[in-house]
Amino acid sequence: MSAAMFETLFITRWPWWAGGIGIGLLVPLLYLFLNTALGVSTGYGNIVRLLFPRSRLKWLNSPTFAEPFGWRLWFMAGIVLGAFVASRLGAQSLLTAEMGILTASGVSSGASALLLFSGGLLLGLGARLAGGCTSGHSIHGIANLHMSSIIATIAFLLSGWLAFWLIRTLLFGGGVS
Amino acid sequence: MARVLADTHLTLRRWCFVKNLPFLVFGALFGFFLSRVGASDYNLIYRMFELTDLTLAWVILTAIVTAALGMRLLLGARTHTFSGTRISVKQKPLVWLNAAGGVVFGVGWAMSGACPGTVLAQLGEGKLLAVATVLGLVTGTYIYAVLVEKWPSLGKS
Numbered sequence: 001m002s003a004a005m006f007e008t009l010f011i012t013r014w015p016w017w018a019g020g021i022g023i024g025l026l027v028p029l030l031y032l033f034l035n036t037a038l039g040v041s042t043g044y045g046n047i048v049r050l051l052f053p054r055s056r057l058k059w060l061n062s063p064t065f066a067e068p069f070g071w072r073l074w075f076m077a078g079i080v081l082g083a084f085v086a087s088r089l090g091a092q093s094l095l096t097a098e099m100g101i102l103t104a105s106g107v108s109s110g111a112s113a114l115l116l117f118s119g120g121l122l123l124g125l126g127a128r129l130a131g132g133c134t135s136g137h138s139i140h141g142i143a144n145l146h147m148s149s150i151i152a153t154i155a156f157l158l159s160g161w162l163a164f165w166l167i168r169t170l171l172f173g174g175g176v177s
Numbered sequence: 178m179a180r181v182l183a184d185t186h187l188t189l190r191r192w193c194f195v196k197n198l199p200f201l202v203f204g205a206l207f208g209f210f211l212s213r214v215g216a217s218d219y220n221l222i223y224r225m226f227e228l229t230d231l232t233l234a235w236v237i238l239t240a241i242v243t244a245a246l247g248m249r250l251l252l253g254a255r256t257h258t259f260s261g262t263r264i265s266v267k268q269k270p271l272v273w274l275n276a277a278g279g280v281v282f283g284v285g286w287a288m289s290g291a292c293p294g295t296v297l298a299q300l301g302e303g304k305l306l307a308v309a310t311v312l313g314l315v316t317g318t319y320i321y322a323v324l325v326e327k328w329p330s331l332g333k334s
Contacts, residue, residue: 010213016232019214020239026207027240028247032255034199035262038207038244041293044318051315059322059332074197076297078204083301085205086212095303100219102290103306113309119289120296120313121320122281127293128321129278131269131334134292135207137279138237141269143244148271148334155279156286163287164226 010089027140036071039136040079041127043072105172115171130155208298217298219290226287274334289313 014022030036042064049055049065097103102112127133130152132141138156141149214236215221224230248266257263269275286292289310291299296314299307325332 013215014210014213016214016235017239019210019216020236021243022210022214023207023236024240024243025247026203026210027244028251030203031248031258031264031266032251033259034203035258035264036200037267040297041314041318044293044314045322047315048319048322052319055322057322057326059325069197071197071200074200075204075207078201078206079208079211079294079297080301081201082205082208082210083212083217083298084208084303085301086209087302092302095305097305099304099306100290101223102219109306112306116289116291116306116309117313117316119285119287119291120310121317122285122313123289123291123293123296123310124285124314124317124319125321125324126278126280126282126285126317128318128325129274129331129334130282131272131275131278133282133294134237134286135294137269137275139240139244142241143248144266144268145245146268148269148275151271152275152279152282155276156283159280159283160286161226161283163284164223167287 010086011091023139024143027143034071037136038140039132040072040076041124041133041136043076044124045128046070046073046076107172207294208301211295211298212302217291217295217302217304219299222286222290222295270333272333274331278334285313285317 027038030038045060045065046068049060049068052060053068055061097109099112099116102115103109107115123133130137131148132152134156137146137149137152142153211217216233216236221230221233225233252264252266255264289296291307291310293314296307296310300311321331
């Protein structure tokens with residue numbers, strides 16, 4: 001591989017269309033090879049199941065989580081692995097305490113962690129209530145013209161946009177940029 | 178020796194290695210793409226909501242269009258997977274929870290600058306703070322399990 005090609009593939013950030021096409025192609029390919037709908041968020045139920053193997057909660061004992069080490073967990077592990085490979089090939093730092101604008105703006109690690117934990121909690125709860133996340137609803141669902149996914153995605157975007165401005169105004173007094 | 182082999186075989190079967198390896202490969206491609214295009218970059222999500230850099234919105238839109246065209250081609254050409262399973266695209270039910278849960282999700286999206294998939298890519302990139310987001314996701318999912326136990330109507334989506 002030439003140095004220029006390596007640079008384009010692994011160092012320089014991909015243009016939006018290249019990433020979009022790559023991600024989009026995974027939807028039909030997942031059906032073609034594995035008859036599986038693209039989706040991540042349900043897999044967090046596998047992790048909860050593994051953390052509480054004796055839980056009597058009905059949802060955790062549903063057939064979806066009968067095999068907690070099933071494909072969803074493997075798919076999730078794959079995402080970590082793929083991003084790890086991308087970051088190694090791009091020679092980025094192995095571990096970093098930074099999180100872009102958030103930590104660069106002087107917000108302490110503790111406050112950042114609290115904000116991200118709370119955000120993650122709402123992501124987990126919201127995705128389960130809505131029946132999917134950005135991949136399952138917004139990409140897989142809309143591509144298949146599912147009305148529930150179109151509604152969910154409109155809610156994701158509107159609510160996210162509103163919450164963003166509220167957080168910026170209330171927490172950071174108007175801006176972190 | 179035979180015993181060790183038998184044990185290893187059993188462990189492998191239990192972890193369904195062979196059956197699940199393709200999912201690891203697909204996940205790795207997904208994670209690689211997410212990382213290379215910058216979907217796991219906190220700043221890009223921040224700028225998208227700020228409406229100052231819509232790169233990620235274009236990524237999502239391109240992905241939707243590509244996936245839609247790909248599904249058309251696929252379903253026009255084949256009815257079964259390579260291994261002979263009938264391809265079935267299941268539609269998620271349309272309920273008010275799609276919007277209500279979506280609102281909760283949106284707030285989480287803005288607060289964490291990530292979604293359930295991209296946060297895993299952040300982990301792979303070695304971003305330590307992503308651990309907090311993942312812990313939040315696991316907690317939120319557990320809270321859902323508790324809520325749906327009490328109010329089964331929340332489980333319709």
